[in-house]
Amino acid sequence: MSLRNLLFGSNAKTGTVPRVERFEGLSLIFALLLVLSLAGTAAASLCVWRQPDADISGIFGSGSYKTVFADITDAQKQKVEERLGFPLDADETQFKYFPVFKGKQRVGTAMSHAGKGQFGAIEVVVAVVAGDSGPVIKEVRIQRDREKAKAALRSKDFLGQFKGKGLTDTFMVGEDIETAVKGAEKASQAVATAARKLLVVYDGLGRP
Amino acid sequence: MSRSALVLFLAAAVAVAGTSVRLGGALYPRIMYDAMGSSFELMGAEGNIEAQVSGETRDIVTALIQVRAAGAMSGWTSGFHFGQAYALLPLGLSLPTIKVGQAVIPFGLLADYDIHGQIIQTPFAKTLGLRLDPGLGVLGVLGQTDYRLWLSNGNGPDMMDNDRGKVVTARVAPRFLLGDADVTLGLSGLAGSLPYWSLDSLPKMIEGPRLYVSKYRLGLDNNVDWGPLIMRLEGVVGRDSKTGDSPPERSTRGTVPVFGYYGEARYALVRWLEPMVAYDGFHTGEGSARTLSAGLNFYPPDISALEVQTAFQRNSLNTATQNMEDWHVIAQLAVRF
Numbered sequence: 001m002s003l004r005n006l007l008f009g010s011n012a013k014t015g016t017v018p019r020v021e022r023f024e025g026l027s028l029i030f031a032l033l034l035v036l037s038l039a040g041t042a043a044a045s046l047c048v049w050r051q052p053d054a055d056i057s058g059i060f061g062s063g064s065y066k067t068v069f070a071d072i073t074d075a076q077k078q079k080v081e082e083r084l085g086f087p088l089d090a091d092e093t094q095f096k097y098f099p100v101f102k103g104k105q106r107v108g109t110a111m112s113h114a115g116k117g118q119f120g121a122i123e124v125v126v127a128v129v130a131g132d133s134g135p136v137i138k139e140v141r142i143q144r145d146r147e148k149a150k151a152a153l154r155s156k157d158f159l160g161q162f163k164g165k166g167l168t169d170t171f172m173v174g175e176d177i178e179t180a181v182k183g184a185e186k187a188s189q190a191v192a193t194a195a196r197k198l199l200v201v202y203d204g205l206g207r208p
Numbered sequence: 209m210s211r212s213a214l215v216l217f218l219a220a221a222v223a224v225a226g227t228s229v230r231l232g233g234a235l236y237p238r239i240m241y242d243a244m245g246s247s248f249e250l251m252g253a254e255g256n257i258e259a260q261v262s263g264e265t266r267d268i269v270t271a272l273i274q275v276r277a278a279g280a281m282s283g284w285t286s287g288f289h290f291g292q293a294y295a296l297l298p299l300g301l302s303l304p305t306i307k308v309g310q311a312v313i314p315f316g317l318l319a320d321y322d323i324h325g326q327i328i329q330t331p332f333a334k335t336l337g338l339r340l341d342p343g344l345g346v347l348g349v350l351g352q353t354d355y356r357l358w359l360s361n362g363n364g365p366d367m368m369d370n371d372r373g374k375v376v377t378a379r380v381a382p383r384f385l386l387g388d389a390d391v392t393l394g395l396s397g398l399a400g401s402l403p404y405w406s407l408d409s410l411p412k413m414i415e416g417p418r419l420y421v422s423k424y425r426l427g428l429d430n431n432v433d434w435g436p437l438i439m440r441l442e443g444v445v446g447r448d449s450k451t452g453d454s455p456p457e458r459s460t461r462g463t464v465p466v467f468g469y470y471g472e473a474r475y476a477l478v479r480w481l482e483p484m485v486a487y488d489g490f491h492t493g494e495g496s497a498r499t500l501s502a503g504l505n506f507y508p509p510d511i512s513a514l515e516v517q518t519a520f521q522r523n524s525l526n527t528a529t530q531n532m533e534d535w536h537v538i539a540q541l542a543v544r545f
Contacts, residue, residue, distance in 0.1 A: 053302050053349055064266040064301055069228040091513050091545070094230070101265040114512075119436035119476040146476050148435040150388040 046096050047114040047123055050143045056100055059127045059139045060107055065098045070208040072201070080204040083167075084197060095201055097208050100127075108138055111202060115194030118186045120146035122153075124194045126162075128202060135203055136166040140195050149184035153191060162195055167203055171196035232256040236279070236325060238540035251540070252279035254290055271295040271309075283414035284364070284403075288332075288339045289324040291365040304346040307358070310365050313341050314356035314379045315396045316427040316442045317470065327519040327538050328472070328501045333413065334490035335425065335444045335468040337403035340365040341375065353382040354392075362401045362420070371420055375400025381429075389434040396427035404451065407494045407527050422449035424463070436476040444468040448492070466492045480507045495527035515542040 049055070056063050071094050072080070081087050098110040108129040114121040123143035128135040140162040142154050152158060158180040165171065171192040173179050179188040202208070233255040240247050257273045276290035294309025312318050316330070318339060323329045332339050343360025355378075361367065362375035381394035403417030425446035432439040447463035468491065474484035482505040489498040503519035522535045 051349060056301055066262040066265060066267045067260045089510060104265055118479060120479055146433060146436050150390060151385060
């Protein structure tokens with residue numbers, strides 16, 4: 001078969017109408033029912049991890065990762081909300097974690113979350129490692145945001161402040177976190193809150 | 209791979225492996241008002257199944273199936289928005305991911321911008337003729353540059369490849385921070401056999417293609433996130449193989465030139481309110497089809513499952529036989545779960 005025929009087919013140039021057929025949907029419905037019967041909880045609105053390769057290379061040097069979904073029970077939710085001091089969103093019934101491995105050894109965990117910025121979602125990626133008294137943040141990155149101080153929010157000066165922070169830190173702008181730049185206090189706090197929320201929920205779910 | 213086969217494969221994987229399955233979906237009811245009066249329709253209802261099969265230390269396969277459950281949108285145009293069914297097989301960190309199934313053609317803005325569920329759309333229907341197509345490809349990131357290569361049938365979703373024609377689509381897109389702007393520049397190329405409509409037959413697109421022709425496309429796209437402002441631009445140039453409708457004086461060696469463009473700007477006044485404007489056009493030897501859109505989006509605070517979109521759109525079609533203009537106002541609720 002020539003390349004031309006492979007790309008354009010034998011009748012594309014002549015403009016004839018190809019005979020096309022639609023698949024029957026019955027088997028699809030049966031298959032769907034089968035999957036639905038085996039499926040767990042309904043999905044919450046989860047933030048996509050957009051650049052796992054770049055983030056793992058940049059944060060951990062190298063490695064592999066896998067995806068773990070964790071449902072939050074009512075009891076877990078109550079404890080998490082008490083620790084956070086604010087409620088989880090109504091659709092936050094499931095969380096997604098990415099354990100990172102070097103060889104077969106787990107070296108940390110990455111997670112992503114859409115925080116609530118001043119002008120829209122701020123998508124953050126948080127990498128945590130095991131510390132002496134619980135998980136601590138290794139690095140925070142921003143994937144997407146609509147804030148005016150985009151460069152300042154992504155600067156090492158701002159995001160570097162989160163390194164080493166753990167469950168007992170307050171993550172409050174003006175206390176243990178400096179704003180990225182004057183005027184970006186709300187956005188800075190949104191990043192800090194998102195990082196703390198991920199850390200607390202991760203711990204509350206048993207560090208999946 | 210058909211959706212049925214993929215779902216059955218997933219079901220088998222769920223049964224035998226460490227697999228997690230997530231369910232989701234969305235509803236898109238809308239009210240439309242135009243010169244003929246008003247109407248209320250459920251444009252679409254979809255279910256989404258995402259399954260993940262993981263080994264001890266890495267993901268082995270991720271599969272997504274999007275099923276149209278109900279809705280007034282039917283025919284060919286329904287296939288623009290519903291029917292994704294694909295599997296992703298990552299080969300490892302910094303290596304390409306293989307994608308197989310029925311997925312969005314990665315041409316221009318379509319590669320990153322999910323227009324399904326949006327009132328205001330890019331002109332892919334006119335410039336390409338389809339959005340979803342069964343095929344096989346690779347995707348990945350090299351440094352800050354996203355790359356995608358996709359070989360597909362060119363017949364559209366849920367269709368047998370009875371014409372034996374294929375379509376090759378490639379795109380590279382570096383992404384970088386320029387001051388406070390997050391910029392993506394995309395360069396796309398496409399060649400192959402694709403559905404064809406003359407400009408005069410665009411209103412009958414819902415009936416499906418009556419003709420497939422060889423299309424060649426080169427696209428430049430640009431996405432800029434500059435604070436609360438998002439700008440999207442796309443320019444497409446290309447040639448279509450000559451058909452009986454083609455004006456002979458415009459054809460060169462059996463092809464006729466075409467070009468299209470799209471520009472969009474949206475600005476978040478606050479987190480929950482976003483006005484936007486867009487303008488697109490598609491020009492061929494017959495004439496042009498253009499759309500001017502102005503919209504206002506409302507994102508209820510703390511309820512990420514809801515979104516209200518409103519838009520005024522004015523369409524114009526200018527050919528040798530038609531000079532048509534129409535307008536409509538649409539309000540659409542998107543409920544995601």
